[in-house]
Amino acid sequence: MRKALLVFALLGLVTSAATAQDESSRRSGFWLNVGFGWGSADFNCDGCDTDRESGVSGQFALGGTLSPQFLIGVESNGWYKDENSVESMLGTFAAVAYYYPSATGNLFVKGGLGFASYRFENGGSADDTGFGLLGGVGYDIPIGGKFSITPVATFQYGIMGDANGAEGVSQNILSLGATFTLH
Numbered sequence: 001m002r003k004a005l006l007v008f009a010l011l012g013l014v015t016s017a018a019t020a021q022d023e024s025s026r027r028s029g030f031w032l033n034v035g036f037g038w039g040s041a042d043f044n045c046d047g048c049d050t051d052r053e054s055g056v057s058g059q060f061a062l063g064g065t066l067s068p069q070f071l072i073g074v075e076s077n078g079w080y081k082d083e084n085s086v087e088s089m090l091g092t093f094a095a096v097a098y099y100y101p102s103a104t105g106n107l108f109v110k111g112g113l114g115f116a117s118y119r120f121e122n123g124g125s126a127d128d129t130g131f132g133l134l135g136g137v138g139y140d141i142p143i144g145g146k147f148s149i150t151p152v153a154t155f156q157y158g159i160m161g162d163a164n165g166a167e168g169v170s171q172n173i174l175s176l177g178a179t180f181t182l183h
Helices: 002-013
Strands: 030-046 053-067 070-083 086-099 107-122 124-139 141-144 147-163 166-182
Touching (some): 030 070, 070 166, 086 124
Antiparallel strands (some): 086 107, 141 147
């Protein structure tokens, strides 16, 4: 966690020179981002006792620009851990909206609604899909042309109900990472 915070702090230092570019002209048309980072996940069900776990996380999103302040699209976020021959995969796939409070600023908030899923494999497998939400905050750091490095924090929540013999299944994931963004 300290390493992730240090990376965010260092990336923040390089923004002073980069913010001179007019962001409103950068955000237009098609956009795409892909990235990875660290995630903390919690999986719960009635009758099961799990601890919050750390793992790797990833993000892929694409969409279109409605205005310099509003972007819409789809986003997929995932979390993965392989420990003691058990592969754990949690994630969301959602319709998403990005909102930049300032048309020329780099800070944004995002929110989405869609599907959440989990899959555990250890010889056999357990998996299910249900309702998912995501929210987050990020900051575009221009690196030239229409490209940015974007530190981002994303929270995901999913509820699956009754699945594979377990009842009241839910998950939540907090991911900290960076994406490579094309505006």
